[in-house]
Amino acid sequence: MIIIMRNIIGVFMLLLLASCALTKKVPSYPPRYDYYSYDSYDNADFDYGRIYAIDSVDGGKSSMLDVFTPTKGDNKVVRYISYDYGPTFDDYRDSINFLLVLKLDLEGYVLDGFLCYLQTSDYPFSSFLLRTNKRIKVKDGISVKKLEFDCYRNSISDDCRDIDFLQRRMNLGIIRFQKNAKSR
Amino acid sequence: MNFIDPDGMRKFCVTNDDGSIVETEIDDGVDGSFDIAAFDLSMLQYAYDNDISETKTDYEAFFNSLGLGTQGYYLALEVRKWDGNTEYAYDKKKGDFPKNTNKCNKFVYDRLLDADLIEKYPIGCPPQAGAYADPQTNIKAGKNGQMSVVSDGSVHLGDVIAGKFGWRDASGHVEIVSYLFPNGYDPKNATNYFGTTGAHRDSIFPSSKGYDMLNGTANVKFNPVTTRRAK
Numbered sequence: 001m002i003i004i005m006r007n008i009i010g011v012f013m014l015l016l017l018a019s020c021a022l023t024k025k026v027p028s029y030p031p032r033y034d035y036y037s038y039d040s041y042d043n044a045d046f047d048y049g050r051i052y053a054i055d056s057v058d059g060g061k062s063s064m065l066d067v068f069t070p071t072k073g074d075n076k077v078v079r080y081i082s083y084d085y086g087p088t089f090d091d092y093r094d095s096i097n098f099l100l101v102l103k104l105d106l107e108g109y110v111l112d113g114f115l116c117y118l119q120t121s122d123y124p125f126s127s128f129l130l131r132t133n134k135r136i137k138v139k140d141g142i143s144v145k146k147l148e149f150d151c152y153r154n155s156i157s158d159d160c161r162d163i164d165f166l167q168r169r170m171n172l173g174i175i176r177f178q179k180n181a182k183s184r
Numbered sequence: 185m186n187f188i189d190p191d192g193m194r195k196f197c198v199t200n201d202d203g204s205i206v207e208t209e210i211d212d213g214v215d216g217s218f219d220i221a222a223f224d225l226s227m228l229q230y231a232y233d234n235d236i237s238e239t240k241t242d243y244e245a246f247f248n249s250l251g252l253g254t255q256g257y258y259l260a261l262e263v264r265k266w267d268g269n270t271e272y273a274y275d276k277k278k279g280d281f282p283k284n285t286n287k288c289n290k291f292v293y294d295r296l297l298d299a300d301l302i303e304k305y306p307i308g309c310p311p312q313a314g315a316y317a318d319p320q321t322n323i324k325a326g327k328n329g330q331m332s333v334v335s336d337g338s339v340h341l342g343d344v345i346a347g348k349f350g351w352r353d354a355s356g357h358v359e360i361v362s363y364l365f366p367n368g369y370d371p372k373n374a375t376n377y378f379g380t381t382g383a384h385r386d387s388i389f390p391s392s393k394g395y396d397m398l399n400g401t402a403n404v405k406f407n408p409v410t411t412r413r414a415k
Contacts, residue, residue: 055308058277059284089286089354090385091403096352121274121353123285124308 033082033173035100035144039182045073046103046112054125061097061118064125068101068114075111076104078138080175081118094119100144100175108137115149126153140177255328255414256342259299260362263342263381266291267390272383280308286354289313291383292344295360300326301414314355316346319410331412339364339378339398343413347397347406356406358382359394 050057050067057063070077084096102113115130122128129152136146272278272287281290293310296302303324305311315321316331323331331344339345339361346358359382380394396402397409 056282058282063284087351087404089351090357092385094353117352119353121284121286122312122355123281123287123290127309127312 033084033098033144035080035082035098035173035175037176037178038079038081038099039184040076040078041070041184042076043072043074044070044077044103044184045075046077046101046114047071051114054129055123057125059119059121059123059125061095064099064116064118064120068099068116070103076106076108078102078104082173088119089121102138102147104138108139110134110136110138110147113147113149114152115144129153138175140175142175143172144175145172254340254342255299255301256340256361259295259301259342259360259414262298263295263360263362264390266295266388267381268387270387272388274385286383286385288354288358288383289316291388292316292358292360296326296331296344299414300328301331302326312355313346313358314348316344316358316412317348317356317406317408317410319408323412329415332415334411334413339411340413343411345380345394345398345409345411347402347409349404349406351404357393357397361394362390 046068047070054067057067068079078101080100080102082098082100086093086096088094088096097118098115099118100113100115103111105111110132113132113134115132116125117128120128130149131152132147132149134146134148136142270276272291274286275283277283278287278290279294281287289310289312293302293305297304303326305324311321311323316323319333334343341361341364343361344358345361346356348356359380361378362381363379364377378395379390379392381388381390382393393402397406398411400406
């Protein structure tokens with residue numbers, strides 16, 4: 001009797017496991033990213049001229065990094081990058097890097113910030129750029145969500161306004177300080 | 185893939201029971217001849233089975249139901265001329281689109297603009313693939329009409345088929361129906377055979393991409409997928 005009961009329970013557990021496996025949801029959005037310190041600049045500021053003209057540059061990682069390379073100023077600019085690899089347009093697979101760039105005051109509070117996809121290739125690029133001016137102190141382990149990014153452009157015709165799009169492009173994650181990040 | 189050329193569908197021959205030839209002609213204003221050998225005879229069977237009589241008017245109606253003789257037909261013919269062209273390649277600048285950008289939406293926009301089926305959008309801001317795919321998006325009309333959402337599941341020549349997908353670098357994909365019956369006509373599955381032409385990473389070429397987007401057989405699951413037609 002005990003053996004029969006054990007077998008019934010065993011079969012039941014197996015069925016339960018199979019059911020869980022079949023109904024396991026595939027996440028709609030990527031897992032949270034870790035944004036690692038890439039470099040930081042003292043006495044710096046955003047090169048707003050280049051950022052405002054982002055739609056006039058070529059696409060691609062180096063080009064986007066150039067846009068967000070700071071110029072001289074009175075603040076601190078820190079850049080963080082997340083790393084991934086996966087499917088891209090037209091069934092290609094490629095590196096996926098997001099750039100989080102923050103301008104901080106002397107106390108480490110955010111004055112201005114942008115979040116962009118470095119391999120961005122949908123045009124105009126500005127449609128997919130996110131921005132924040134949330135006054136928050138950046139600490140190791142802080143969630144990107146707390147920065148409350150929103151669309152850089154504010155036109156309702158932009159895809160950025162699409163909730164699904166916005167969520168996907170938020171690519172939320174955690175900021176990780178790295179001791180060996182380049183200081184310039 | 186052996187595409188049947190609807191460009192040759194203007195003249196249509198049917199053999200009567202007594203062996204006589206009935207010839208009808210689709211008057212779409214384009215010169216050309218029809219090669220019966222290249223045409224899948226099952227389509228004729230379809231015509232008989234569905235009581236389509238051998239009159240010009242009825243055949244016109246039948247062919248028009250496929251998009252022949254319409255603005256979409258001419259759009260399809262125009263789009264086919266771009267097969268193999270690399271002007272819209274990812275790593276090339278095309279008009280206001282810089283290098284290293286996807287240009288499937290730019291290609292569709294330019295063709296619709298040429299046909300005056302879309303209003304001129306601000307520089308650098310034609311509708312993105314995801315916008316075409318969203319049935320709520322109003323694609324602004326040109327002087328010759330507007331690309332309106334098709335809701336009956338039919339596919340005509342010149343239709344724009346767009347699918348939304350969450351790639352990191354693109355909102356989706358969009359192409360134009362440029363061929364019907366690439367593998368022969370199947371009367372039971374009349375809408376399931378078509379080829380679309382679109383701008384891909386390296387060049388423009390026809391493929392089953394639009395069909396795969398619409399039927400969920402693409403490598404990724406596009407959602408939503410929307411068909412738009414010149415109106």
